[in-house]
Amino acid sequence: MAMTLEDFENAFPVRLELPVQWGEMDAFNHVNNVTYFRYFESARIAYFEACGLFGRKESSGIGPILASTECQYRRPVNYPDRLWVGARIGEIQRFGFIQHYGIFSQTQQALTTEGSGRIVLLDYNTNAKVEPDAQLLARIAELQGQ
Template sequence: MEELLADYHIRTDINVAWGEMDALKHVNNVVYFRYFETARIDFLLQTGLISLLQDEKIGPVISETQARYKRPVTFPDTLTIGTRISDIQSDRFTMHYAAFSQAQQAITTLGSAQVVMFNFSTGKKALLPNAVLSVLEQHCRAEIES
């Protein structure tokens, strides 16, 4: 696992639930977006960004997201979702996810999301504050071919 998730320093363990499987007896594709959401929030918590964003009264919204399914996952299993950042711009960045199956000892799913900062008071995009940029840059990695 360490070698496969080496570029993903923030990690979140998620237990696969029986009810997340579909009629084909593997985790339904939509569930991965919930896993990525959980990993995204955990990234914000682990890095302290959640507090910085709340202080600034802005927050992340997803403008685009995608997943690439490499292997099916079934119950029981625990997935370790690795998260990293790339493409930091003045008002947005990209989050990348890699789902590692403990049962299969392999990466099963890759994903990404374009995250845009949003001011909920004004209803408009917001610039990334310097303190937020600094944290994001610590977790930024160049694009990796998968």
């Protein structure tokens, strides 16, 4: 079954709208594969801002770092288009979480791209991994309607 915009909105509690830029196109007349990781990054940062991770890094030195990422291209995206890019947490792990991303094309009215990233919490003062605390876990649960 195809994902509708309503399904997308329900699946991704943090979303942002991005225009496809002409310069993001490649020689095959679709958005270059590297660009999708920039879209994911924008959603990741929006999620971090929504759950207060950047403020924590400033006050405690503890913040997120991307440990790995992947992308599944479902449908090509072309200029002109506007995209909804979303992020959600899929799995809490000992030292961080798995974050999932989706890209929904307004022109195609379809999910075009999915991805994920493993996020580790790091004490930037010591470079040691840190477990998520209760406050962060509560904010993630609140964002995700749990």
